[in-house]
Amino acid sequence: MNIIVVGGGRLGYFVCRSFVDKGHHVTLINRDEAECARIARRLTATVVFGDGGDPQILADAGAPIADVMVAITNNDEDNLVICQLAGLQFGVLQTVALVTDPDHEEVFRNLGVTAVSTTRILSGLIEQMVAFEEIMELMPVGEGKVNVTNVVLSEKSPIIDIQLSDVPLPRDSLIACVLRAGQPIVPTGTTVLRREDRVIAISLPENHNQVLKTLTGHAGE
Amino acid sequence: MSEAKQLYVVIVGCGRLGSYLAERLSQGRQRVMVIDTDADALGRLSLEYSGFQLEGDASELAVLTEANVAEADVLIVTTHRQNTNLLVGQIAKKLLGVPRVIARVSDIQREDIYRELGIDTVCAVSMLGDAILGDILPSVVAAEEGDEP
Numbered sequence: 487m488n489i490i491v492v493g494g495g496r497l498g499y500f501v502c503r504s505f506v507d508k509g510h511h512v513t514l515i516n517r518d519e520a521e522c523a524r525i526a527r528r529l530t531a532t533v534v535f536g537d538g539g540d541p542q543i544l545a546d547a548g549a550p551i552a553d554v555m556v557a558i559t560n561n562d563e564d565n566l567v568i569c570q571l572a573g574l575q576f577g578v579l580q581t582v583a584l585v586t587d588p589d590h591e592e593v594f595r596n597l598g599v600t601a602v603s604t605t606r607i608l609s610g611l612i613e614q615m616v617a618f619e620e621i622m623e624l625m626p627v628g629e630g631k632v633n634v635t636n637v638v639l640s641e642k643s644p645i646i647d648i649q650l651s652d653v654p655l656p657r658d659s660l661i662a663c664v665l666r667a668g669q670p671i672v673p674t675g676t677t678v679l680r681r682e683d684r685v686i687a688i689s690l691p692e693n694h695n696q697v698l699k700t701l702t703g704h705a706g707e
Numbered sequence: 708m709s710e711a712k713q714l715y716v717v718i719v720g721c722g723r724l725g726s727y728l729a730e731r732l733s734q735g736r737q738r739v740m741v742i743d744t745d746a747d748a749l750g751r752l753s754l755e756y757s758g759f760q761l762e763g764d765a766s767e768l769a770v771l772t773e774a775n776v777a778e779a780d781v782l783i784v785t786t787h788r789q790n791t792n793l794l795v796g797q798i799a800k801k802l803l804g805v806p807r808v809i810a811r812v813s814d815i816q817r818e819d820i821y822r823e824l825g826i827d828t829v830c831a832v833s834m835l836g837d838a839i840l841g842d843i844l845p846s847v848v849a850a851e852e853g854d855e856p
Contacts, residue, residue: 539789539790541816541820561790562766562794563766563788563790563791563793563794564790566790566793566794566797567789567790567793567794567820570793570820570824571820574820574823574824575820587766587767587768589767589768589769590768593768593798593802596801596802597797597798597801597802
């Protein structure tokens with residue numbers, strides 16, 4: 487894929503590097519000339535020095551043939567306008583903007599731009615970690631419509647030593663996998679969960695707290 | 708628009724242009740709200756200004772809600788940051804349903820983008836430029852206008 491990344495700093499560098507590593511053709515637009523030179527030496531990416539909000543610079547960077555536009559400057563407004571320019575003037579189909587203000591996720595979506603709020607993701611993760619010390623990771627999938635949660639069952643868990651078919655999980659949730667002593671088990675109804683099992687659960691935002699309560703025995707808040 | 712009806716006008720940015728507009732509209736007996744991130748900028752407003760003022764960043768939806776922008780008849784964005792003007796203008800027009808949104812643009816080339824997004828623009832450079840040209844070489848301006856269908 488042809489991916490254009492607008493932004494700088496370590497975030498810009500690492501985002502580009504991960505796309506390059508996956509075999510994509512990456513063009514970085516950056517306003518800092520010294521940084522452009524440094525990144526051009528370290529990555530096999532095209533680097534364009536200039537303002538990503540300038541249609542001429544976007545054209546120079548190959549916006550007309552880009553598949554994806556990623557705007558990750560530290561300014562929400564700039565990211566919106568870069569994505570809108572890419573979509574409206576150059577017909578780029580996939581545009582993603584980084585936002586700091588979590589309200590901007592919805593605002594941008596209503597204006598036709600997919601936005602990702604690091605603030606929301608981080609604060610959500612931290613809240614979950616504080617509320618459930620057993621949770622190792624929570625991964626929202628499909629723009630947060632599905633949660634994949636990784637929970638280690640403690641001795642306080644109400645579901646240890648009973649058959650999975652007897653675990654009262656809410657509708658639209660699933661225990662997809664169990665890791666026992668490092669070995670993956672795809673569970674069936676007769677699988678009996680044990681203490682120290684690492685359970686990978688799929689849930690929806692509506693039933694997420696209920697699923698966690700079932701697995702750990704205590705409520706989130 | 709009837710003359711009798713009092714308009715609710717929200718002005719974003721209280722620089723020279725924003726404060727001038729706010730004072731004139733306030734003197735014209737319209738309801739006016741001025742928003743600026745900088746309390747000192749709001750200090751530009753003279754004692755004759757009798758409208759509202761709010762210190763805050765208008766790119767935050769929460770600030771626009773506090774300023775009751777959804778009730779506004781007109782919103783004018785006058786900050787020096789073009790992309791802020793574009794964001795605030797679009798939120799007002801498309802999400803909050805403000806009937807008339809006018810943005811200040813400094814770069815003539817940007818006017819197309821604003822138009823595509825449904826926002827009216829005022830560009831000081833092109834207005835001044837046309838006025839000067841009209842004064843010294845009216846034939847050039849007339850010819851140019853004639854060229855365009």
